[in-house]
Amino acid sequence: MAVQFFKKKWPQKEWCDFTNCLLLDDQRTLVYGRFEEYAEFDDMRFNSMERDGFMYIMNSKGEIESGDNIKASSGGKLVNMSYSQKLGLLGCGMFTKGAAIGDFTIGGRGGYSSFICGFDLNGKCTFAFTTGETIPNEEFDPNAIYVDYTGKLLKGNSYKSPLTDSEVELIDVVGNIIESTVTDEYGDFAFRNLDARTTYSVNAKPEELLPNDEKIYLANSMGVIKAELNGDLASGYSYSILPKELNEIAQMSEMDTELKLDKFLEGTDREIVINDYVYYYSGASRVPSDYKKVLSDVAKKLRSNSDLKLEVSSHTDAIGESDVNMELSEKRANEIVSYLVGKGVSADRLKAIGYGETQIMNRCVDGVTDCSEEELRANRRTELRFYR
Numbered sequence: 001m002a003v004q005f006f007k008k009k010w011p012q013k014e015w016c017d018f019t020n021c022l023l024l025d026d027q028r029t030l031v032y033g034r035f036e037e038y039a040e041f042d043d044m045r046f047n048s049m050e051r052d053g054f055m056y057i058m059n060s061k062g063e064i065e066s067g068d069n070i071k072a073s074s075g076g077k078l079v080n081m082s083y084s085q086k087l088g089l090l091g092c093g094m095f096t097k098g099a100a101i102g103d104f105t106i107g108g109r110g111g112y113s114s115f116i117c118g119f120d121l122n123g124k125c126t127f128a129f130t131t132g133e134t135i136p137n138e139e140f141d142p143n144a145i146y147v148d149y150t151g152k153l154l155k156g157n158s159y160k161s162p163l164t165d166s167e168v169e170l171i172d173v174v175g176n177i178i179e180s181t182v183t184d185e186y187g188d189f190a191f192r193n194l195d196a197r198t199t200y201s202v203n204a205k206p207e208e209l210l211p212n213d214e215k216i217y218l219a220n221s222m223g224v225i226k227a228e229l230n231g232d233l234a235s236g237y238s239y240s241i242l243p244k245e246l247n248e249i250a251q252m253s254e255m256d257t258e259l260k261l262d263k264f265l266e267g268t269d270r271e272i273v274i275n276d277y278v279y280y281y282s283g284a285s286r287v288p289s290d291y292k293k294v295l296s297d298v299a300k301k302l303r304s305n306s307d308l309k310l311e312v313s314s315h316t317d318a319i320g321e322s323d324v325n326m327e328l329s330e331k332r333a334n335e336i337v338s339y340l341v342g343k344g345v346s347a348d349r350l351k352a353i354g355y356g357e358t359q360i361m362n363r364c365v366d367g368v369t370d371c372s373e374e375e376l377r378a379n380r381r382t383e384l385r386f387y388r
Contacts, residue, residue, distance in 0.1 A: 089119040145196040147246045151226075152219040153187040153204055160225075160363045162187030162370060163216060169203040169236070170194075186372035188221060196246035203236040204229060222378035223362030223371070257384070258297045264386060265305060271387035278332075278382045285331035287339050295336065298384070299343035305388075311351045312336045313383040317376045318357040318366045330354030336382065 094114050117128035153163035168189045170179045178200075183189050194200060204216060216229045216237045231237035257274055264272040278291050287295065302308055314333035316325040333352035341347050357366075361378045364371040 091117045091119065093117075145247070145250050146193040147196050147250045148190060148192050149194050149200075149202075149241065149246070149249070150188065150190045150221040151202065152221055152223060153183050153189070154217040154219055154223075154225070154363070155206075155210055155214045156217075157212070157214060160217060163204070163206060166207065167205040169205065171201045171203055171238075173199050186370070186375070187219075188372065188374075194241070194246060196250050197243055198246075199243060200241040201238050202241065203238045204231075205236040206233065209233050219362070221372075221374045223364060223375035224378065225362075257294050258301070261298070261301055261386060265301070265308075271385060274384045274386070276382045276384060277377050277380070280332065280380070283328065285328060285335050287335050292339070295339050296343060299340050299345050302340070302345045302349065303343075307388045309349045309351075309387055310340070310345075311353065311385040311387070313353045313355060313385065315355050315359055315379055315381050315383070316357050317379040318360055318364060318368075319376070322357055322366075326354060326356030326358075328354075329356045332382070 092114065115128060115130050118126045120126055151168075153166055153168070154160040155163045162183070162185065164183055164185055164187060166183045166187075168181050168183060169177050170181075170191045172178055179191060181189050181191070189202075191202075202218070204218075206216070210216070216231075217225050218227050218229055218239045219225045227239055229237035229239055257276060260272065260274050276291070276294065279288055281288075298310070302310060312333045314329040314336070316329050318325075330352070331354070333354050337347070337350045337352040340350055357379070361381075362371075362375050364375050364379060
């Protein structure tokens with residue numbers, strides 16, 4: 001069978017690693033690999049915030065029949081796949097904190113853990129489990145919470161651009177350099193598995209003096225500025241990472257929309273705004289299938305809490321005409337409200353607002369062409385404001 005991989009659409013900007021394929025029978029092939037941010041294959045799109053796995057079943061015509069994400073946080077990866085008529089599809093891999101494979105979640109505490117998972121011939125996970133005790137690793141404390149810290153260096157005054165090819169050092173509390181890296185074409189850098197109980201600092205060391213007294217800023221990966229960095233060319237420009245910030249990152253990475261809403265309902269706050277980064281196809285307003293589960297959970301909470309109301313705000317990036325983006329955001333917000341009404345939520349408890357590109361969160365306004373996909377995605381957000 002001639003496998004037609006090259007007709008598939010791969011990400012143009014973000015990292016993607018085709019790993020392997022496995023012939024299931026005369027008609028179908030299993031394809032799997034890893035990617036960062038997103039991967040598209042025909043009409044199927046896999047979304048990720050980290051380097052997750054993908055797997056899909058392709059027929060003899062090169063058409064995708066089904067597939068699924070293989071999520072594994074902090075260094076997790078699918079190592080191998082095998083197939084037999086007796087056992088079906090079996091996968092094995094490794095992770096440090098946890099892995100979510102289909103509807104199954106497995107976890108480990110420190111060190112490196114391994115997992116085995118099974119899939120049916122439609123590529124859907126049927127079981128997943130760890131293969132034993134965590135392998136000891138002196139770099140990991142089983143009582144610690146480990147966080148992946150990502151940042152972006154920007155330079156400039158009123159207009160800010162990525163500080164590329166700059167060395168960035170991770171430094172401990174006594175001044176020892178733990179690790180160093182270099183910013184990429186978008187100014188991005190990352191340090192993995194930071195102990196959330198510990199204070200660190202990052203030290204940016206640009207290669208040459210910036211022109212016109214430009215300043216250096218630290219932003220998150222979505223381009224939202226955290227701080228202006230103080231320092232000089234000789235010693236570098238530093239920023240302290242406190243345990244409070246690391247624990248907030250850990251908490252936010254573990255809480256999805258439903259958990260955030262549950263926490264709000266248990267408390268006394270009058271409102272909460274939850275940012276959801278919904279992956280629409282370009283120009284599309286229909287609610288994506290992978291977001292319908294989130295909205296179904298939201299509808300359930302609204303039905304069981306009669307005093308709870310919701311305002312849906314849809315935003316776009318600044319690519320394209322502003323009036324087109326405004327109309328598109330209004331359609332997207334109204335589609336979400338219509339979906340919730342269809343799930344039994346009273347329309348008088350819902351409100352839809354489209355903001356288009358009027359509330360850009362970062363530097364990626366009209367005319368800026370050096371933005372990463374992550375920065376653009378920050379502006380293509382849907383905000384759910386729950387209030388009572």
